[in-house]
Amino acid sequence: MRFSQALLAAVAVLPTLVWGQLSGKVGPSTSAATKTSKKTCNVLNYGAKADKTTDLGPPLASAHAACKSGGTVVIPSGDYAMNTWVSLTGGSAWALQLDGVIYRTGTAGGNMIFIGSTSDFELFSSTGKGAVQGNGYVLHAQGSRTGARILRLNKVNNFSVHDVILVDAPAFHFTMDTCTNGEVYNMAIRGGDWGGLDGLDVWSNNIWIHDVMVTNRDECVTVKSPSKNILIENIYCNWSGGCALGSLGADTAISLVHYKNVYTQNSNQMMMIKSNGGSGYVEDVVFENFIGHANAYSLDINQYWSSMKTLAGGGVKLSNITFKNWKGTEANGSQRGPIKVMCADGAPCTDININDFAMWTETGNKQWYSCRSAYGSGFCLKSGTEGSYPASTSTVSAAPSGYSAPTMKEDLKTAFGTTVSIPIPTIPSSYYPGATPYSKLAGS
Numbered sequence: 001m002r003f004s005q006a007l008l009a010a011v012a013v014l015p016t017l018v019w020g021q022l023s024g025k026v027g028p029s030t031s032a033a034t035k036t037s038k039k040t041c042n043v044l045n046y047g048a049k050a051d052k053t054t055d056l057g058p059p060l061a062s063a064h065a066a067c068k069s070g071g072t073v074v075i076p077s078g079d080y081a082m083n084t085w086v087s088l089t090g091g092s093a094w095a096l097q098l099d100g101v102i103y104r105t106g107t108a109g110g111n112m113i114f115i116g117s118t119s120d121f122e123l124f125s126s127t128g129k130g131a132v133q134g135n136g137y138v139l140h141a142q143g144s145r146t147g148a149r150i151l152r153l154n155k156v157n158n159f160s161v162h163d164v165i166l167v168d169a170p171a172f173h174f175t176m177d178t179c180t181n182g183e184v185y186n187m188a189i190r191g192g193d194w195g196g197l198d199g200l201d202v203w204s205n206n207i208w209i210h211d212v213m214v215t216n217r218d219e220c221v222t223v224k225s226p227s228k229n230i231l232i233e234n235i236y237c238n239w240s241g242g243c244a245l246g247s248l249g250a251d252t253a254i255s256l257v258h259y260k261n262v263y264t265q266n267s268n269q270m271m272m273i274k275s276n277g278g279s280g281y282v283e284d285v286v287f288e289n290f291i292g293h294a295n296a297y298s299l300d301i302n303q304y305w306s307s308m309k310t311l312a313g314g315g316v317k318l319s320n321i322t323f324k325n326w327k328g329t330e331a332n333g334s335q336r337g338p339i340k341v342m343c344a345d346g347a348p349c350t351d352i353n354i355n356d357f358a359m360w361t362e363t364g365n366k367q368w369y370s371c372r373s374a375y376g377s378g379f380c381l382k383s384g385t386e387g388s389y390p391a392s393t394s395t396v397s398a399a400p401s402g403y404s405a406p407t408m409k410e411d412l413k414t415a416f417g418t419t420v421s422i423p424i425p426t427i428p429s430s431y432y433p434g435a436t437p438y439s440k441l442a443g444s
């Protein structure tokens, strides 16, 4: 079990939990080594063959059945085909050690690997090379956006997922919902350059996600409702859609989310909060240390988001949201300015704070800041708490001081597209300029 270093440091000086972070321990209750010493279920002993042809689905399900009450299911290094999906539910004190590479061959929808109603669980690669190759391009090239997600965790408690690589999902890559006390780290997710191929989506309680790289054209690491106590740090959106909260609908309940050290390049946005009507709240959220380059939007709150249909309700109420230390450049500041805070007229935003924010445009010589029905401090935000007001936009034609920010030297320069095979990447050694990952990469 582990605590974040920030949490530990804070706990040392403060009696109760500090802001926007975890509510307690995350990760599996027992180590993989302990599980392995209790029992090991190697899929090769349950009919699997590393021949890239034999369906891994049934052997994996059998190995799980044998080890799900305490033990480690091992997929050794080698290439496996997966033609049918597995639903691995009801276990406790088990681990899934993925050292091989699983190639999708089946075409069904659903989830290739579904882990449900499980406690004390760990999915990891001991070598840092375990991967699932979703071969989504085979479907995408035909114009199809249907097909499987690679990985879903549902109702899993006390768990971790780490040191694995997910590539080219037919649909989403990794969804984690209705889970508690989880840690996700040291991951590379690389998908096609298309909407609907989300990287990591989470709606859960007490989750620490750190040191993750995503390449795609939709969600990078996104929080959905309901969620509480989510800490997300060292995130590299290396050509992506970008991170978001949303989309948000009826009875939204999101609080105590903290994003920190998020590097985003060539994405739709650095951070978006998206909704259109709806109800409920998002509160007590911090977005800290963001670097952006060549993105369309940067800070983008849009409660009139036209890509979703307008829902009943006056709007999701956003309050006590802080943006601090945002640096870098956006693609075209006169087309899409770096600050867009469009709050619902029926539920104006309050206590929105933008501090230490300096971004400038990569093309042209001006950029805008725009706010609507939004209260708080910084830029176009109005002081006060009540009443709607129409969008008020100010345009500036001088670069703010201190906007420049480093780039990651290996930023992806060209998309992988959706029609040719996407190569399996290695897990990066850094996810944010100057930040060292919390945990050493497995096998290094």
Ligand SMILES: *[C@@H]1O[C@H](CO)[C@@H](O)[C@H](O)[C@H]1NC(C)=O
Pocket: 025, 029, 119, 120, 157, 158, 181
């Ligand atoms: C999960 O971990 C917490 C904190 O360590 C513990 O109190 C709880 O009993 C565990 N839950 C399960 C289902 O193992």
Ligand SMILES: *[C@@H]1O[C@H](CO)[C@@H](O)[C@H](O)[C@H]1NC(C)=O
Pocket: 018, 019, 020, 256, 283, 284, 285, 286, 320
């Ligand atoms: C605002 O949110 C932070 C956590 O992000 C929290 O620590 C603080 O107490 C909240 N402030 C108010 C007035 O609720």
Ligand SMILES: *[C@@H]1O[C@H](CO)[C@@H](O)[C@H](O)[C@H]1NC(C)=O
Pocket: 332, 334, 335, 363, 364
């Ligand atoms: C930037 O946006 C403005 C306004 O939409 C547009 O006129 C201009 O051509 C854009 N510049 C580039 C380089 O695309």
Ligand SMILES: *[C@@H]1O[C@H](CO)[C@@H](O)[C@H](O)[C@H]1NC(C)=O
Pocket: 190, 213, 215, 238, 408, 410, 411, 412, 425, 427, 428, 429, 430
């Ligand atoms: C960013 O993505 C590209 C393409 O996947 C890759 O070559 C590069 O290594 C990535 N950057 C890092 C730091 O991993």
